[in-house]
Amino acid sequence: MIRYASSGIRNCGRDAIDEFKLLVREAHKRDIEVIMDVVFNHTAEGNQKGPILSFRGIDNCVFYMLAPKGDFYNYSGCGNTFNCNHPVVRQFIVDCLRYWVTEMHVDGFRFDLASILTRGSSLWDTANVYGNKTEGDLLTTGTPLSSPPLLDMISNDPVLCRVKDYAFTKQASCAMSNLSELECQCLIILKQTLPATRGVYMRDYLLDGVLFQLIAEAWDCGGLYQVGGFPHWGIWSEWNGKYRDMVRLFIKGTDGFSGAFAECLCGSPNLYKEGGRRPWHSINFVCAHDGFTLADLVTYSDKHNLANGENNMDGENHNNSWNCGQEGEFASMTVKKLRRRQMRNFFLCLMVSQGVPMMYMGDEYGHTKGGNNNSYCHDNYINYFRWDKKEEATNDFFRFCRLMTKFRSECESLGLNEFPTSERLQWHGHIPEHPDWSETSRFVAFTLKDLVKGEIYVAFNTSHKPVTVTLPDRPGYRWEPLVDTSKPTPFDFLSDNVSEREIAVQQFEHFLEGNLYPMLSYSSIILLLKPDVDTSS
Incomplete structure (x- = not known):
């Protein structure tokens, strides 16, 4: 956090903490919630050959999933996997979350590669986890659990999830808004305002009167994919990766996806209705910080990651993207016009879909990374927000995004309490x-x-x-x-x-x-x- 604070290391970093608190306080004054992106699936210590920076030096066997010979399980794609469901580790995670809620007053969390949080810890047994030993309770390390102890703790923690029943009464002219603003390391999602014209009554999770958000990226790099099936206790929302995939395929003109596309427009009831969840449990998105930007999605059919120094071997190969006829930014006017049209199609789809729309920071002005779909390692123009591009008078797409977002906020039917x-x-x-x-x-x-x-x-x-x-x-x-x-x-x-x-x-x-x-x-x-x-x- 010190790296991004204007105060830097002044006052031993305490000024950076105060600066973040000020950010949250000012966001709340403007009725904006701050949702923090947290990564509890791995550390920077790499595999068994990596450096000793923190947890490996404290207790390697406790904090990491280890094979019998000491090798690291790598469900994170980063060389190691945090041993999330070990009693010591899960208490550490809950303590961290409580700190950011009680001290920093954030309104929720998005959990990176959250499926790792559902995997069984090293040396799994009920005596180790619950305090009681039973016959036949041994599981292979990393086995997905139907009721992971860590998620159980988070979902029932009195600080993280205070459950309240409430009803709203508002004038019929007050439209529902269920919007998400720019997402990078911190997701900022506007509060959901419910219309009272139908006597709306709902059960949700509030913290001091504010909807508390728990959002899972319901997959990991070990092949575990839980979108629609993530252990949720009725409260967890999910990054709807299936929405992203189906929408990309249909909008670019792929046969066989009209029915799946219609499900996406309805908030994916095929994924969430049976489990008792609502449309807002689906976080709809077309692009995020991982993968192509919206402009690159319609400009490149292939990734271009040479700048990452891994010979273009890193990053996702299956992007469901389409360059509209020519690869790269230098294309004919006909191709460029089609690309802008496709960008508008994607954004319109996002704004008329039930659920919570999320957009990637910079997509509203057409930010490009030159086809790089794995730009985590760049602290330069590839990832910087280009205010000059946003302010350009010729940026017609920013106008379209602004008006479509406003239209959604004015429509009572876009962001329903129930599936349509x-x-x-x-x-x-x-x-x-x-x-x-x-x-x-x-x-x-x-x-x-x-x-x-x-x-x-x-x-x-x-x-x-x-x-x-x-x-x-x-x-x-x-x-x-x-x-x-x-x-x-x-x-x-x-x-x-x-x-x-x-x-x-x-x-x-x-x-x-x-x-x-x-x-x-x-x-x-x-x-x-x-x-x-x-x-x-």
Whole structure:
């Protein structure tokens, strides 16, 4: 922390602590929660040949998962694995978490490679873990546990998780927001505000009146993948890696994913509903600090990690990315336009999906790492936030992100307390009420009833061919375009302050009068239902 504090090592580092407390206090004043990214899966001491920096010198056998001959298990990909479910180690972890809550007042934690927290410790037996020995209780080191003692302690700790029941009452005009801001080492997620128009009653975890967040990255480097099945005690949220994968595949136009994409839009009930969890337990994301940025996702089909010094052998090889026709930043104008359209498609999808949206810091202005998908080792321009790029007048994508985020915050139906049902959501295909879930379908559309906006029509055409869609018939009402990702700025989002907004809408009149709308290839739209002035008069 001292490294990133403006005060540096002044006053033996105490000023850095005060600086962090000030950050949290000022964030809370602005109704922003601070969620801390914590790494309890490995240390910097590497494998058995690594240096002695801290825990290895204290008690190597206690703090690390060791094989019988002293070799280190490497479920973290960093040479060693923290022995999280050992009684001493898990108490240390809980004490650390308590410190950051009680002293620093953070609002929650995101646990890196959290599946390691579910693995059995070295020398596992119930006497060692619970104090009572039973027959046949020995497990192989690293075996996934259905009820890991560490997660049990965290989930029931009175400081980390105070459970309260509460109800909200707010005016119907107060829209729900369930947003996430920029994520790097610290995730900052805006508080979820629930509408009271339906007498909302929910059970959640609060700390002094603030929703307390426990977020798991539910996989590790040893092949354990627990998205949707992470031991959760009803309170743990998850980085929804399946959302990332399905959305990337569908948006780039891969056959066979229309149904999976629809599940993602609904908050992944296929993953979380059966276990009693809610949409907000799904942390939706397309990009994070691991992997490609959003701009690189549509610019590179392959990783370019030579700058990391490992001969391009590091980093994920399967990124589900697409360069839109040419590899790298130097491409034709046609390719560049398609890339910007795809970026808008990804962001629109993130903003209309149930669950908690999370975006990577810099994606809102199109930050690039030159195709590097494993940039942890760089303290330079590759990872630096480029304020100059964000402030450029030509940065139309930042405008789009800002307006889409605002639109989500205004919609009561985007960020629901429960998974949507047919009472509120209806699926469509090229023809209303006839969705196409076939293997070759690259079109998904739905209407969503909203207590603030009335009714919303959202459609995604990820085919390489344009299509004219028939809109649902609503007698006495008409559909009005709001978002079309195929249009140049400012017509990609027709906000009220667009000077030529009326002209842009009138250009679609001959289509809309026939309940039709033309969609270009690789585009998405949002239409709003408005009273038909002519009919009502």
